[in-house]
Every structure is written in C-alpha cells, then in structure tokens.
Amino acid sequence: MPTPLIAPSLLSADFANLQRDVEAVNNSQADWFHIDIMDGLFVPNLSYGVPVVKAIAKYAQKPLDVHLMIVDPDRYIQTFAELGSANLTVHLEACKHLHRSLQAIKLFGMKAGVALNPHSSVHLLQDCIADIDLVCLMGVNPGFGGQSFIQNTLNKTRQLKEMILRSNSSALIEIDGGVGTTNAKELVEAGADVLVAGSAVFNSPSIPDSVLALKNI
Numbered sequence: 001m002p003t004p005l006i007a008p009s010l011l012s013a014d015f016a017n018l019q020r021d022v023e024a025v026n027n028s029q030a031d032w033f034h035i036d037i038m039d040g041l042f043v044p045n046l047s048y049g050v051p052v053v054k055a056i057a058k059y060a061q062k063p064l065d066v067h068l069m070i071v072d073p074d075r076y077i078q079t080f081a082e083l084g085s086a087n088l089t090v091h092l093e094a095c096k097h098l099h100r101s102l103q104a105i106k107l108f109g110m111k112a113g114v115a116l117n118p119h120s121s122v123h124l125l126q127d128c129i130a131d132i133d134l135v136c137l138m139g140v141n142p143g144f145g146g147q148s149f150i151q152n153t154l155n156k157t158r159q160l161k162e163m164i165l166r167s168n169s170s171a172l173i174e175i176d177g178g179v180g181t182t183n184a185k186e187l188v189e190a191g192a193d194v195l196v197a198g199s200a201v202f203n204s205p206s207i208p209d210s211v212l213a214l215k216n217i
C-alpha cells in the first residue's frame with residue numbers, strides 16, 4: 001500500500017500558539033500545511049484571512065495547500081499566489097467557470113485543485129479531470145473541524161480513482177474531513193493520495209506522533 005501524504009489542517013491548531021503548532025508540523029513527517037479559508041457565505045463559518053496566512057507562511061517549511069471555501073474564488077487567486085501557496089483548491093460548487101479558474105491558478109504557477117462537497121458526484125469532473133492536479137473530496141460538509149466522516153466518501157474515492165486511471169490524469173486524490181487512524185487505511189486502499197487531518201493531529205498529545213500514526217497505517 002502506498003504511503004499517503006499527510007496535510008495537517010491548521011483550522012484545528014491552537015490559534016493562541018500558532019507559531020508553536022506550525023513549528024511542530026515543521027518538525028513532523030507531515031508533507032503539507034492545509035489552510036482553510038472560509039468566508040461565512042459559501043460555508044457557515046469564518047476561519048482566518050490573509051494576515052494570518054502571511055504569518056503562517058513566514059514560519060512554514062513545507063508547501064502550503066490552500067483550500068478556498070469562498071464564493072467567487074477567482075477574486076483571490078493572485079493573492080494566494082503572492083502568499084506563496086503551492087496548491088490552490090477551489091470548490092466546483094463555487095465556480096461559474098471551473099475550467100477558467102483552473103487555468104488562472106496554473107498561470108500563477110500553482111497546482112490547481114478542485115474540491116467537491118459530499119453531495120457532488122465525482123462524475124462532474126469527467127470533462128476536466130486532465131486539467132486538475134488535485135481533487136479534494138470532502139469527507140464532511142465543509143465549515144468545521146471535528147465532524148464525523150461521511151462513509152459514502154469511500155465510494156466516491158474508488159470512483160474517482162477509476163476515472164483518473166481511465167483518463168490518464170495525474171490528479172492526486174485528497175480526502176478532507178473526518179480523517180483519522182480508524183479510516184486512513186481504507187481511504188488509501190480506495191485510492192487516496194493525500195490525507196488532511198485536523199482534530200486527529202492537533203487534538204492529540206503529540207503532533208509529530210499523530211502525523212506518524214497516519215503515515216504508518
């Protein structure tokens with residue numbers, strides 16, 4: 001079984017000790033920092049914005065995997081490129097012209113990701129899968145950390161893996177929400193390449209140990 005990339009979601013970090021938690025992720029086997037940007041419109045919650053991401057970027061020693069949970073995400077593509085994001089993921093449900101958004105993300109030198117809410121079928125990506133670097137399947141309804149994993153995400157992962165292989169696409173599959181040591185193995189077996197974990201990493205006695213536990217499933 002392949003070893004998954006692990007992307008701790010800073011939404012579950014201790015914001016009063018953000019530098020400490022960023023350093024702990026730096027000193028772990030984690031591969032990326034997962035950064036959730038929420039606008040209170042596309043999702044019923046606000047997270048943090050540009051000044052906080054700028055502060056994270058100053059200390060982060062691993063690539064920034066930015067997930068925009070905002071309406072009309074094209075407005076912020078340039079901003080997150082300038083902040084040094086490696087990956088920029090937009091929601092299919094938030095884009096009027098998804099293909100154009102993907103082109104713009106790539107034009108700014110970032111990997112282009114598309115996130116799907118639990119109700120959105122992976123088949124909606126069939127006609128642009130060749131242009132996507134990363135598909136983020138939400139394992140929960142987006143907006144909050146610490147929710148229970150929606151089991152149908154496993155079927156979606158298998159379907160998406162099949163589509164990617166069939167289309168000769170190089171897109172990675174990322175699972176976001178409700179991921180922990182209890183379901184990490186079956187997700188990777190189903191085709192997941194990247195596991196995003198918030199509470200499983202930050203609400204634990206040791207950030208490096210919990211990252212390792214997810215990597216060594």
Ligand SMILES: O=C(CO)[C@@H](O)[C@H](O)COP(=O)(O)O
Pocket residue numbers: 009011012034036067140141142143144145146147176177178179196197198199200
């Ligand atoms: O995007 C989101 C939630 O909307 C995630 O990135 C969460 O931050 C994951 O948290 P856990 O479900 O792992 O606690």
